[in-house]
Amino acid sequence: MMIFTLFLLLCIHCPVSMSVTVSASKSKVEVHEHTDAVLSCDFHTEKDQNPRIEWKKKGKAVSFVYFHNKFTSSYAGRAKMEGATLTIHSVTQKDSGEFRCEVTAGDDHVSFGEATVALHVHVPPHIPSCEVPRSVFVGSDLELLCKDQQSASPATYSWYKDNTALTVSSDTPYSMDTRKGTLKFASVSKVDSGMYRCETSDSVGAPKSCVAQQLKVIDHPAEISILIAGASAFVILAFLGAIFACVCRRRGFCTKEKKSKSLSCSSKSYNPPPPTIHNIKTYKATQSFMI
Structure with a gap:
């Protein structure tokens, strides 16, 4: 107690x-x-x-x-x-x-x-930047890039070819990373040519897409060789033409002023020189004609 x-x-x-x-x-x-x-x-x-x-x-x-x-x-x-x-x-x-x-x-x-x-x-997604090369060779590896540089919210990326969404399965020749925005080909073929675009989306606003870009898969490297040969031939012809023009001007064949002078000389009429004093014979009278 x-x-x-x-x-x-x-x-x-x-x-x-x-x-x-x-x-x-x-x-x-x-x-x-x-x-x-x-x-x-x-x-x-x-x-x-x-x-x-x-x-x-x-x-x-x-x-x-x-x-x-x-x-x-x-x-x-x-x-x-x-x-x-x-x-x-x-x-x-x-x-x-x-x-x-x-x-x-x-x-x-x-x-x-x-x-x-x-x-x-x-923050709603912005228009992403897409990196698609214009042309690649058949059989080469390829990586397409897509990135939303302005959005801070986690975005999901998807790729479209000819306005058709690309999906990944066990038999597709490509792989896709929906978080990084990459589309990878281990070995491209002729059928992979087309118009490619990327779309970004999140839980905030409507999806945004970049402008579709053309990808051309070149079947034979010989096509490039032909283009290079044609360009080289054009450069050589232009170079030879410049040399010819230079030689022509140096020798005077390509000068308009020279040509006009030669024409004026050929068309000019001939005028004999005036007689000199010692060529004039004086007449001396020998007989008288007076009656």
Whole structure:
């Protein structure tokens, strides 16, 4: 009886530990781009009726979202507070990250509590970039590439040939990686020629596709040899023509001015030179004709 009485006296005189409690109903929030994101934060205090509420975002460094009862510049005008719950309007990919709700109750014995909410903003797919060569030889290996460079959301890639979706099975001559966007051929054949395009899709928006590109599988390497021979012959003929024109000009056969001078000389009439004084014979009278 004496021990129980002492225990009651100790409980009466010992201070009760009072603390603020903070919690989030959803620790992970996933929304689509340009919609609203609600980051919940619930708290309970024992004494302090006006605790200090702050929101911070963790990235490369910790930055303030809500501080001293107002939003920072990047969130001003597009966010609101209801109690300690934060709502961000028209979120973008830049808003993705880890947010932290902090509540400070100075009158409580344990005056600080926090809760963390991870926000992931799903971005619709963009038009992917496709790498398709114009021509390849029969029997060579080939890899077609497709990549959505702008989307941060995990995308699924699919390939089309002549507007028909390609599917992989045990007897298909190609393999496809729907996560990396690759289409690989171990050995291409003539039937693999066609128009190829890639399409990317995710759970956010409508699929996007690149412009179809023509792939030509060359049956015989001799076709390339013929093209190369024809181009080489054209270059040789052009070179010989340039040499001929240079020689012709140097010898004067191809100069219009020279030709016109020779024509003017041949058409000019001949005029004999005037007689000189020593060629004129003087007449000397030998007889007188007077009567």
